[in-house]
Amino acid sequence: MKPDLKVNIAGVEFANPLMTASGCCGYGEELADIFPLAKLGALVTKSISLNPRLGHPPPRTAEVRSGMLNAIGLANVGIEKFISDKIPFLDKQPTKIIVNVAGSKLAEYVEVCSKLNDFESVSMIELNISCPNVDEGGMEFGSDPVMTEKSLKAVKKVFDRPIIAKLSPNVTSIVEIAKAAEQGGADAFSVINSLVGMAVDAESWHTKITNNKGGLTGPAIKPVALQMVHAVYSHSSLPIIGIGGIQSTTDVIEFLLCGATAVQIGTALFKDPMLFIKIEKELLQYMKRKKCNTIYDLIGKVRKY
Amino acid sequence: MIKPTCDDTILEKKRNLKNRYFSFTFKPFSLVKKCKPGHFVQLELPNTDIYFRRPFSIASVTSDGDIEIIFKIFGKGTALLAELAKGGTVNLLGPLGKSFTFPKKNEQTIIIAGGVGFPPLMYLAVEMIAKGYNPKSIHFFYGGRTTDDIIEKSRIKKLGVNFYPVTEDGSYGTKGLVTKPVEEFIQSSDSKMRIYSCGPTGMLKAADSLGLKYSVPGQLSLEAPMPCGVGICLGCVVEKNDGTHARVCCDGPIFEIGEIKL
Numbered sequence: 001m002k003p004d005l006k007v008n009i010a011g012v013e014f015a016n017p018l019m020t021a022s023g024c025c026g027y028g029e030e031l032a033d034i035f036p037l038a039k040l041g042a043l044v045t046k047s048i049s050l051n052p053r054l055g056h057p058p059p060r061t062a063e064v065r066s067g068m069l070n071a072i073g074l075a076n077v078g079i080e081k082f083i084s085d086k087i088p089f090l091d092k093q094p095t096k097i098i099v100n101v102a103g104s105k106l107a108e109y110v111e112v113c114s115k116l117n118d119f120e121s122v123s124m125i126e127l128n129i130s131c132p133n134v135d136e137g138g139m140e141f142g143s144d145p146v147m148t149e150k151s152l153k154a155v156k157k158v159f160d161r162p163i164i165a166k167l168s169p170n171v172t173s174i175v176e177i178a179k180a181a182e183q184g185g186a187d188a189f190s191v192i193n194s195l196v197g198m199a200v201d202a203e204s205w206h207t208k209i210t211n212n213k214g215g216l217t218g219p220a221i222k223p224v225a226l227q228m229v230h231a232v233y234s235h236s237s238l239p240i241i242g243i244g245g246i247q248s249t250t251d252v253i254e255f256l257l258c259g260a261t262a263v264q265i266g267t268a269l270f271k272d273p274m275l276f277i278k279i280e281k282e283l284l285q286y287m288k289r290k291k292c293n294t295i296y297d298l299i300g301k302v303r304k305y
Numbered sequence: 306m307i308k309p310t311c312d313d314t315i316l317e318k319k320r321n322l323k324n325r326y327f328s329f330t331f332k333p334f335s336l337v338k339k340c341k342p343g344h345f346v347q348l349e350l351p352n353t354d355i356y357f358r359r360p361f362s363i364a365s366v367t368s369d370g371d372i373e374i375i376f377k378i379f380g381k382g383t384a385l386l387a388e389l390a391k392g393g394t395v396n397l398l399g400p401l402g403k404s405f406t407f408p409k410k411n412e413q414t415i416i417i418a419g420g421v422g423f424p425p426l427m428y429l430a431v432e433m434i435a436k437g438y439n440p441k442s443i444h445f446f447y448g449g450r451t452t453d454d455i456i457e458k459s460r461i462k463k464l465g466v467n468f469y470p471v472t473e474d475g476s477y478g479t480k481g482l483v484t485k486p487v488e489e490f491i492q493s494s495d496s497k498m499r500i501y502s503c504g505p506t507g508m509l510k511a512a513d514s515l516g517l518k519y520s521v522p523g524q525l526s527l528e529a530p531m532p533c534g535v536g537i538c539l540g541c542v543v544e545k546n547d548g549t550h551a552r553v554c555c556d557g558p559i560f561e562i563g564e565i566k567l
Contacts, residue, residue, distance in 0.1 A: 023539075024537060024538065025537050026536065026537050026539075030306070030535055030536040030537050030555065031535075031537065033306050033308055034308065034309065034535060054548075054549070054550060055539065055542070055550065057544065058529070058541070058542050058543060058544075058550075059530065059540075060539070060540055060542065061530065061532050061538065061540035063355070063356055063357055063530075063532070064356075065354060065356075066354065066356060067356060068356065068357070068532060070538075070540065072538075072539050072540070075539055075542075075550070218356060219356075267532075269533070269537065270357060270532040270533035270534075270537070270538050270540075271349070271356065271357060271358060272311070272398075273311075273398070273533070273535050273537070274311050
């Protein structure tokens with residue numbers, strides 16, 4: 001019997017637990033040219049803000065050991081253009097669409113989410129309350145439990161379908177923020193956003209990106225992400241989408257074992273844009289070998305000392 | 306955009322071109338027939354802790370699956386690549402980016418190459434000649450610091466193009482900066498012309514200014530650190546003169562003269 005890759009997050013069914021991470025697949029058009037998007041459980045768009053954003057000037061990325069540092073600066077077309085230019089394309093895609101929403105004021109989050117409510121093809125919203133790269137990137141919402149609860153409550157009022165709270169690792173207690181998000185009505189968590197970091201050139205004495213600090217992603221952050229997924233899983237019954245340095249099938253399995261129902265892959269796509277095809281195949285092989293009939297046979301099954 | 310392929314290829318031929326320049330020919334690359342001058346490939350460095358692929362413009366392809374890149378050792382990535390032994394396996398993603406638009410048949414082609422920027426321009430000249438352009442309508446200006454920076458001299462000469470090497474120290478060809486003889490050529494010509502340039506930023510800037518000053522259209526091939534190469538990371542953007550950003554990897558690397566803030 002072929003193992004079943006389907007997962008259900010807050011009532012939305014996904015063909016498999018594999019998703020793109022926000023900011024690593026644009027609005028899907030480029031990836032659709034490279035591999036069939038039907039291979040994805042869901043496509044998570046770049047962060048969309050109320051107004052268009054040019055983003056930071058280059059250089060915006062720096063390669064670091066086992067990963068990258070980036071401060072793109074939430075470059076995006078803004079909600080109006082997203083609706084007119086990008087939604088028609090996303091409507092036609094054979095995968096679930098999750099739109100990531102960023103803002104600098106609560107009213108902005110609310111306005112963007114309320115506009116997205118009209119588009120049935122948007123299965124869920126992922127609320128970015130944790131971008132470390134712009135001063136107004138929402139991190140103040142995601143690092144304070146009171147603000148977290150308040151923002152979730154506000155967007156839940158204007159968007160009928162499930163909302164995922166994307167949590168920041170740059171906090172004292174991610175569990176505390178997760179609880180606040182749950183209190184505010186979050187339906188699921190994405191764990192984690194990037195870690196704040198810095199890269200410096202010893203010859204020129206210069207920081208390597210124009211924003212000076214940026215978000216660290218890639219395999220370097222995987223152990224941090226695994227621990228945080230497990231911590232949130234241990235304190236909440238809401239489904240978790242695990243994110244952080246996934247670049248192989250083994251990595252996906254580790255996240256599932258720590259409590260994730262699905263995973264997002266980002267930075268590794270830059271190295272191998274066709275990675276999803278390989279992982280889907282290998283995941284099925286692994287499940288057969290381990291006699292797992294469904295993904296649920298793996299979720300949270302980590303054996304601890 | 307051409308749907309790229311991701312092929313494991315073998316390093317078939319390795320040539321040390323002196324002065325830290327190398328020519329590597331990989332085989333088999335399944336999309337050689339889709340490759341055009343200006344396209345590039347993203348090469349995965351095998352067995353290293355270097356995370357991202359490295360972009361290289363295509364220097365030549367053959368119909369039986371050979372694809373050649375020419376590079377200079379600049380940093381850790383290229384140094385490791387230079388150590389790769391013949392017969393080694395390398396994964397290539399490509400062809401990527403936009404290619405050069407060929408000139409009109411009545412135009413004189415001015416190629417301005419600098420240092421390691423010459424491979425896509427040599428590829429352009431080769432393809433133009435294969436398409437029936439008169440080699441004598443191609444004016445290949447090639448600048449470098451010394452004679453050691455002018456790579457594949459005999460290969461370019463063999464094409465039958467007008468070859469104008471220029472070195473800063475006068476050790477080969479005309480002494481000085483390449484842009485001076487280019488400007489003299491433009492001033493003395495009555496024909497319609499088109500510029501193609503690839504090289505260091507200073508040279509691209511000069512080529513851009515010359516094009517704008519004398520109303521000669523043309524294209525520049527840009528380079529940028531490039532995490533993905535397929536348009537999804539937004540890491541390689543450059544500023545355009547209209548205030549917006551362009552991704553070097555997929556809105557370029559070929560841009561029109563006057564388009565980019567250099």
